[in-house]
Amino acid sequence: MSLESLVVKLYEIEAVKFGNFTLKSGIQSPVYFDLRVIVSYPDVMVEVSEHLWKAVEASKTEFASVCGVPYTALPIATCMSTAHNVPMLIRRKEMKDYGTKKMIEGHFKKGDVCLIVEDVVTSGTSVSETVQTLNNEGIKVKDAVVLLNREQGGEQRLASEGVTLHSVCKISQVLDILEKAKKLDRDTVQRVQDFIASNNTFGNNIKRPADGMGDAQQKKVKKVLTYPERQSQCKHEVLKRLYGIMEEKKTNLCFSGDTTSFAELLEVVEKVGPYICILKTHIDIITDFTAENIHKLKNLASKHNFLLFEDRKFADIGNTVKKQYSEGIYKISEWSDIINAHIIPGPGIIEGLKSAAGEKGLTGKRALLLIAEMSSKGNVATGEYTKACVKMAEENQDFVVGYICQSQLSKDPNFIHMTPGVKLVEGTDSLGQQYLTPKEVITKRNSDIIIVGRGIMNSDDPATTAATYQQAGYDAYLEQCS
Incomplete structure (x- = not known):
């Protein structure tokens, strides 16, 4: 089958x-x-594998084995392996918790x-992850072969990591073939061309030979959605509210009130409240805790329009965290809009916390952040820990709204990224805490919210300092949106 017939x-x-x-x-594309459907068409799957093999032969690439990126490329790699008698390796997406744990x-x-085998490459992330897993086992990767290159920066990214991408077909060829076959009209072709040109994942512009794309090829990439755009696209009530606060108050600052005195906490929050979107607490270090003080804290949150985030870092089995969240002297579920957790115990920790909120009638009004980094x-x-965090978050979007992290882990507006360890000047404290500037966190690491604690708490003028962080x-954020 010719390439044209295959397309x-x-x-x-x-x-x-x-x-x-x-x-x-x-993003709307x-x-x-959807190459997964080819498993139902054996003749097509064989044709795809043969076109990939011919691309490999033409490149004169040398390798001892092939490995398909899970999961769509696995059957394709299997066809290549059996048809050409080349050993195959299988990369797991997650480690087994039994047996050899390979x-x-x-x-x-x-x-x-x-040799890595893939069906479609956009950013190259999936190929890169497979390369890393193989490298961790001492296996070298120099080349990858893909059926379709979307021409959105994946080839350049992999090249920057020392991997050469060989493709059977590029999206510009697909459009040309289908237009000539009268499967697509000119308007559809132009719309796709403009989209591809405007959505490069590696650098600001896609650099490739002229293919009729004209000036559209030079469009700048909009790095992030605005807060109102994210609010309109996200589903969770707490996250919608947070995006609204961030837009209304023009702030992405979370203040970490790290003090052992509730009296001091209330005093500082009264001063910094106008500049923050979230107040983060460590309620278990407070020495003068009372239910009345919690009531005062909730009043301040209402007065200055910010959310409450108890940084409890739950890390036990589901049944235990359920009680830690809703019972005891703190009764966190009754007043904290957001909580966070480690995923070490597995998905049961999410279920335990979620069920506690549900039993209190707070479904949709309480949200969880996963500590990914x-x-x-x-x-x-x-x-692998961070990857597992992302997977669990995506499977629990009715409760999980984002991550505590050091960099962007998802572009989905249903997940927000909050980065701790922020100061106006980079550095490290005596206990190994590493500090980044607001600009580094937002524009370079593509996080959404800066978390500042001692930088404000230890200031002689917390209000002025909070205003400085809020503006920075x-x-x-505005620089990102431009």
């Missing part, structure tokens, strides 16, 4: 679709590729070179 066939079985589709990032299945030795030196909240953070 038309993929269109006919709806592996290539045109219309309006919401991508994982939340006029084109969508991330890579199959026989290999350190130093082996493996930390700011302290030498912490182990990285790699919001200016960085």
